Amino acid sequence: MANTRNIYDNNGVGSEDTVYRYLCPVRKAGSIIGKGGEIAKQIRSETKANMRINEALPGCDERVVTIYSTSEETNCIGDDEEFACPAFDALLKVHNMVVAGEGDTYGYDEYTVAARMLVASDQIGCLIGKGGQVIQKLREETNAQIRVINDNLPLCALALSSDELLQIIGEPLAVREALYQVASLLYDNPSRFQHYFLSSSSSSLHQQQSGGMLMNPPLTISHKNYSASRDVAEPREFSICFICPAENVGGVIGKGGSFINQIRQESGAVIKVNTSETDEDDDCIIFISSKEFFEDHSPTVDAALRLQMRCSEKVGKDSTDSAISTRVLVPSSRVGCLIGKGxxxxxxxxxxxxxxxxxxxxxxxxxxxxxxxxxxxITGSLDAAIKALTQVMLRLRASVFDMDRGLVLLPTFFPYISQATETSSKPKQRKRENHSHGSMEIGRNEDYANQMNSNSHRRNHVY
Structure with a gap:
């Protein structure tokens, strides 16, 4: 690797650091995690790189492995005594473990393996080059099939919709050489948005020792002026409120509260089920909240994604349609961040x-x-509904933290899609009133109420 860039504080990720996001098949995750996280700890110890292994999302057969470090070239790579940064070293080690024993994974021949990575849209140009010259040269030099895919991204890429997928397929040595060259190009061309990668990738996940995310201690600062340091910043309350069909409440709670207690423990979020003001056959409120820092993973988002299926209603119950409908209540004062101008x-x-x-x-x-x-x-397939809920939650969360500008990562060039405006046919049980809900435990948190604008004017619109 040719150069050494500035070193950044280990407590955060800066624009001069090196970050890679490798996609690991779910079935191979154990090969880089190990019992009790032993293998992942060993990789971190040997390379001095930081690594997060995200949980598998429902319907997705890959997990994002985020590998990051300073850009100082401290690690010796291979037998040629070439030096690289810790993240580069760890990326190659992770890849070697993932493809070990693989063969014919992608339907070519018994010697074929693959490497897949998420690449930010502002980095992809360095891999393609003018007129595709760079990527074509990589193909010729490595004899690997290298493709950039910008649609039909895997579900695990949902946090940053500007991501593109890089896929390398070929014989093991060809794929490793191609990955080496790709990693070098990405090292020389870091994304200007990479200080969001950790908070975005972790917002739908939780930290645990085995089977979940293996990570450094929580980040303590964010890049440049996007947030204050921990010694002056205060955590903020972020909450989400599901409307849950009455028949689904038992599944949310679980026998003796087993399921909801498990989600509380694993996510770290406060979860309350409000049934006190509803009849037996009415919808109820599932309230999820946590106090968090913007740059950390979000317990609220984690818990909400885990509960989404159980809080949603199936669409087309008498058919083979697998679509679901998810309903979320949002303070009127926050709706603007979801609608946007026009x-x-x-x-x-x-x-x-x-x-x-x-x-x-x-x-x-x-x-x-x-x-x-x-x-x-939100209505759509499971994949689409999870992506949509995540988009909604990330925007609401950014609004709560006054960080809306951080969402410039989300592209704005998608065409308008006309939506149906029909409303639910469910009968309305009571006249709408301005009140606080009761709960099986306690009512919704006062901090959530404080986010609302009590003088908000009603608009009879459906967007």
Whole structure:
């Protein structure tokens, strides 16, 4: 590797650091985690790089392995005494472990393996080159099949919709050489957005010793002026409120509270089930919250994604349709960050996720909502619904932290997709009132109520 860039504080990721995001097949995750995380710890110890292994998401057969370090070339690579940064070294070690024993994975021959990585859109140009010259040269020099895929991204890429997928297929030595050259190019051309990679990739996951995310201690600072250091910053409350069909509540709670308690413990979020103001056959509220720093993983997002399926309603129950409908209540004061000027943001989210996303306001909001809440309804396949809920939560979370500008990563060029405006046919049980919900435990957190604008004017729109 040719040069050494500035060293950045180990507590965060800066624009001069090196970050790689390698996609590991779920079935091979054990080969880089090991019992009790022993292998992952060994990789970190040997290379001095930091590594996060994200949980597998439902319906996705890959997990994101985020590898990052300073850019100082301290590690000796191979027998030629060439030096590289710790993240570069760790990336090659992870790849070697993942492909060990692989063969014919992608239907070519018994000697074929693959490497897949997520690459930020502002980095992809260094791999393609003008007129495709760089990528063509890589193909010729390595004899590997190298493709850049910018649509049909795997579900684990949901946090940053500007990601593109790099796929390398070929004989093991060819793939390793191609990965080596690709990693070198990415090293020389870091993404200007990479200080978001850790917070974005971790926001749908949780930290644990085995089977989940293996990570450094939580980040303590963020890049440049996007957040303050921990000694002056205060955590903020971030919450999400599901409307859950009555028949689903038992599945959310589990026998003797087993399931909900497990999610509480594993995510670290506060989860409350509100049934005190509803009849037996009515919808209920599932309230999820946590106090968190913007640059850390989000317990709220983690818990919400785990509970989404159980809080959602199947669409087309009498058919083979696997679509689901997820309903979330949002403070009126936060709805603007989801709609955007002229509906630009919600149109963008529809295009990115392929889900039907509607924001229901005014008299069409279910009666279980507070006076100053709107409803976001997400309908689509499981894959699309998870992506859409994640997009919604990341935008709401950024708004709570006054970090909306951080979402410039989300592309704005997706076409507007016309949406149906029909409302739910479910009967409304009570007249909507401005009240606080009761709960099996306690009502919704006061901090959540404080996020609302109590004087918000009702608009009878469905976006």
């Amino acid at each position: 509906g630009a943001i919600i149109s963008e989210m529809r295009g990115v996720t392929k889900a039907n996303i509607r924001i229901v306001q005014g008299e069409d909001v279910p009666q279980i909502a507070r006076e100053d809440e709107e409803m976001v309804q």
